[in-house]
Amino acid sequence: MLRYVLSRLLTFLPTFFGVTLIAFSFIRLLPGDPIVVMAGERGISDERYQQLREQFGFDQPLMKQYLDYLWGVLHGDLGQSFVTKKPVWDEFFALFPATLELSICAMIFAVALGLPAGVIAAVNRGKFFDRALMSTALVGYSMPIFWWALLLIIVVSGMMGLTPVSGRISLLYYFDNATGFMLIDSLMSGQKGAFGSAVHHLILPTIVLGTIPLAVIARQTRSAMLEVLSEDYIRTARAKGLSPYRVNGVHALRNALIPVITVIGLSVGTLLAGAILTETIFSWPGIGKWMVDSIFRRDYPVVQGGLLLIAVMVMIVNLTVDVLYGLINPKIRKR
Amino acid sequence: MALTPVSTPTLRNRPGRLHEFWYYFRENRGAVIGLWVFAAFVIVALFAPLIAPHDPTQQYREHLLQPPFWADGGSLTYPLGTDALGRDMLSRLLHGARYSFYVGIVVVAFAASGGIIIGLLAGFAPKWLDTVIMRLMDIILAFPSLLLALVLVAILGPSLTNAMIAIAIVLQPHYVRLTRASVMAERSKDYVTAAKVTGAKLPRLMFVTVLPNCLSPIIVQAALSFSTAILDAAALGFLGMGAQPPTPEWGTMLAEAREFILRAWWVVTFPGLAILLTVLAINLMGDGLRDAFDPKLRRS
Numbered sequence: 156m157l158r159y160v161l162s163r164l165l166t167f168l169p170t171f172f173g174v175t176l177i178a179f180s181f182i183r184l185l186p187g188d189p190i191v192v193m194a195g196e197r198g199i200s201d202e203r204y205q206q207l208r209e210q211f212g213f214d215q216p217l218m219k220q221y222l223d224y225l226w227g228v229l230h231g232d233l234g235q236s237f238v239t240k241k242p243v244w245d246e247f248f249a250l251f252p253a254t255l256e257l258s259i260c261a262m263i264f265a266v267a268l269g270l271p272a273g274v275i276a277a278v279n280r281g282k283f284f285d286r287a288l289m290s291t292a293l294v295g296y297s298m299p300i301f302w303w304a305l306l307l308i309i310v311v312s313g314m315m316g317l318t319p320v321s322g323r324i325s326l327l328y329y330f331d332n333a334t335g336f337m338l339i340d341s342l343m344s345g346q347k348g349a350f351g352s353a354v355h356h357l358i359l360p361t362i363v364l365g366t367i368p369l370a371v372i373a374r375q376t377r378s379a380m381l382e383v384l385s386e387d388y389i390r391t392a393r394a395k396g397l398s399p400y401r402v403n404g405v406h407a408l409r410n411a412l413i414p415v416i417t418v419i420g421l422s423v424g425t426l427l428a429g430a431i432l433t434e435t436i437f438s439w440p441g442i443g444k445w446m447v448d449s450i451f452r453r454d455y456p457v458v459q460g461g462l463l464l465i466a467v468m469v470m471i472v473n474l475t476v477d478v479l480y481g482l483i484n485p486k487i488r489k490r
Numbered sequence: 491m492a493l494t495p496v497s498t499p500t501l502r503n504r505p506g507r508l509h510e511f512w513y514y515f516r517e518n519r520g521a522v523i524g525l526w527v528f529a530a531f532v533i534v535a536l537f538a539p540l541i542a543p544h545d546p547t548q549q550y551r552e553h554l555l556q557p558p559f560w561a562d563g564g565s566l567t568y569p570l571g572t573d574a575l576g577r578d579m580l581s582r583l584l585h586g587a588r589y590s591f592y593v594g595i596v597v598v599a600f601a602a603s604g605g606i607i608i609g610l611l612a613g614f615a616p617k618w619l620d621t622v623i624m625r626l627m628d629i630i631l632a633f634p635s636l637l638l639a640l641v642l643v644a645i646l647g648p649s650l651t652n653a654m655i656a657i658a659i660v661l662q663p664h665y666v667r668l669t670r671a672s673v674m675a676e677r678s679k680d681y682v683t684a685a686k687v688t689g690a691k692l693p694r695l696m697f698v699t700v701l702p703n704c705l706s707p708i709i710v711q712a713a714l715s716f717s718t719a720i721l722d723a724a725a726l727g728f729l730g731m732g733a734q735p736p737t738p739e740w741g742t743m744l745a746e747a748r749e750f751i752l753r754a755w756w757v758v759t760f761p762g763l764a765i766l767l768t769v770l771a772i773n774l775m776g777d778g779l780r781d782a783f784d785p786k787l788r789r790s
Contacts, residue, residue, distance in 0.1 A: 169625045173625065173626065173629035174632055174633075177633075181641065185645055293773060293774065294766070294770060296773060297717065297766060297769040297773050298766060299724055299725070299762055299766060299769070301728045301741075302761070305744070305758050306758070306759070306762065308751060309758065313752045424631075425634070427634040428636035431634075431636055431637060432729070446640070450644045451730075462633065462638075462641055465637060467632075469633070
C-alpha cells in the first residue's frame with residue numbers, strides 16, 4: 156500500500172512542476188510586451204517601464220525567472236494584484252470559502268437527489284420510472300447551465316418573486332466574516348433573519364451548479380447498481396428472504412457506491428468550471444467570478460496565481476481520490 | 491487428383507459491420523430520435539440562408555423586442571419575435587446552428603486527429619516517451635476545462651476561431667488517454683504479433699493493424715465531445731470570450747439577451763433551448779453508439 160501511495164505521489168510531482176511552468180508561461184505567452192499590455196491604452200513612460208521590468212524580473216534570463224517564480228510559489232508568494240495591490244494568495248483564500256460553500260451545497264444537492272434517483276431507476280429497470288428518471292438525467296447532463304440559471308431567475312425570481320437574483324446575503328445584514336462561510340457566520344451573528352437570507356441566496360446557485368453533477372451521479376449510480384444487482388450474492392440475499400429494501404438499499408447500494416464515490420471525487424474540476432459560470436451570473440463573490448473579472452481587467456498576476464492554485468487544488472483532490480480508491484479496491488494497487 | 495476449389499467465406503457473405511451496427515443502434519429508440527434531430531440540425535446548418543426568413547443581422551428598428559407570433563403583439567413576419575435591436579430571432583437561431591455545427595466539426599476533427607496520433611505514439615513508444623506524453627496530458631487535465639479555455643482565449647484574443655482552438659486543446663487529452671488505453675489492450679494480441687512476424691513496419695502496425703480495432707470507443711468519444719464543444723463554445727460566447735456580436739452564435743445571443751431577461755423572455759429562452767436540444771440529441775446518439783458498439787452493455 157505504501158508503495159502505491161508513493162508511486163502516486165511520484166506522478167504528482169512532475170505534474171505539479173508542469174502546472175507551475177504553464178502558469179509561469181502564461182504572462183510570457185501574451186502577444187506583445189506584457190508590461191505594455193498591462194499598462195493598457197494610456198501608455199507608459201520609459202522610466203516606469205524600466206522600473207516595472209525590474210520589478211517583475213523580466214530583465215533576467217528566462218531560466219532564472221522561472222526558478223525565482225517557483226521559489227516564490229513554494230513560499231506562498233504569487234505576486235500582487237495590479238488592481239487591488241493585495242497579494243494574490245490572500246485574495247484567493249479570502250474568496251475561496253464562498254466557492255467552497257457553494258460547491259459543498261451543490262454536491263449535497265446532487266448526491267441527495269442523484270443517489271436515490273439512480274437506485275430507483277436501476278430497481279425499476281426498463282419501466283416507466285427508469286425511463287422518466289434517465290430522460291430527465293440526460294436533459295440535465297446536456298444542460299447549458301448558464302441558460303438554466305437565466306431560466307430559473309426568470310421563473311423563480313422574476314415571476315414568483317421567491318429568491319433574490321444575486322449576492323450571498325441581503326445588504327440589510329452586516330457582520331464579521333469569521334469563517335467566510337455565510338451560513339455559519341450568519342448563524343453565529345445571531346441577527347434575526349440573517350440565516351434565512353443566506354439560505355435564500357444560496358438556493359438558485361446551488362441548483363444551477365448541482366445540476367450536471369446530479370445527472371452524472373444518477374446515471375453512474377444506475378449503471379453501478381445494475382451491475383451489482385446481477386451478482387450472485389444479491390440472488391442469495393433475495394433467496395434468504397430479505398426485504399427488497401434491505402437487498403437494494405444495503406447489499407447492493409453499498410457495493411455500487413465505490414464507482415459512484417470516484418465520480419463524485421473526480422467532479423471537483425467540473426464543479427470549479429461550473430462555478431465560473433454560476434458565480435458570474437449570480438454575482439457570487441467566489442474565485443470563479445474573481446478569475447473571470449481578472450481576465451477582463453487584465454489583472455494578469457491574479458489570473459496566473461488563480462490558475463495555479465485551482466489546478467493544484469484539483470490535483471490534490473484527484474490524488475486523494477486515487478489513494479482512497481486504492482484503499483477500498485486492492486485490485487487497483489496492483490497496476 | 492485435382493484439388494477442388496474450396497469456397498472461402500468472403501466478407502460479403504456475413505452481414506456487414508455497418509448492418510450489424512445499425513441493427514443494434516435501431517433498438518435504442520432515444521438514439522434514433524437523437525439521430526433525426528441531429529439530421530435536422532445539420533440540414534438547418536447547411537441551408538440556413540435559404541430557410542431563414544430574414545437576414546440575421548438586419549435590424550428592423552420599428553419592431554424592437556417584438557414577442558413571438560402566439561403572444562400578444564406578435565406577428566408571423568417575425569415568428570419567434572425580435573431581439574433588442576429588432577433582428578429576427580428565428581433567422582438568427584437558424585444561422586446560429588451553422589456556427590455550432592462548424593464549432594463541433596472543427597473542434598472534434600482537430601482534437602480527435604491530434605489525440606489519436608499522440609495516443610498511438612504513446613502506446614507504441616518506449617516507456618520513457620510514453621511517461622512524458624502521459625504526464626503532459628495530466629498537466630492539461632489538471633485545469634478545469636472551461637478555465638483553461640478561458641485563459642487560452644485571453645492569450646489568443648477573443649474570437650470564435652480562438653475559442654475553437656482553445657476547446658480543441660482542452661479536449662484532446664481525452665482522446666490521447668482513450669487511444670493509448672485501447673492500443674495497450676490490442677498490442678499484445680496475436681493478430682498484432684502475426685502482423686509483426688510478417689514484417690509489417692511500425693507505421694503500418696500503428697495505423698493499419700491496430701488503429702481500426704481501437705476506433706469504437708473513439709467514435710463514441712467523438713460524438714460526446716461534439717456536444718461538449720458546442721456547450722463550451724456557447725459558454726465562452728456567453729462570457730464574451732467566444733464569437734463576438736453581432737455574430738448570431740447561440741451563446742453570444744444569450745449574453746446579449748441577459749439585460750432583458752425580466753422583460754422579454756423569448757430572447758433568452760430560444761437560444762438556450764436551441765443549445766439544449768442540439769446537445770441533447772447528440773448525447774442521445776452518443777449513448778446509442780456506445781451501446782451498439784459495446785456488446786456487454788447491449789442488454790442493459
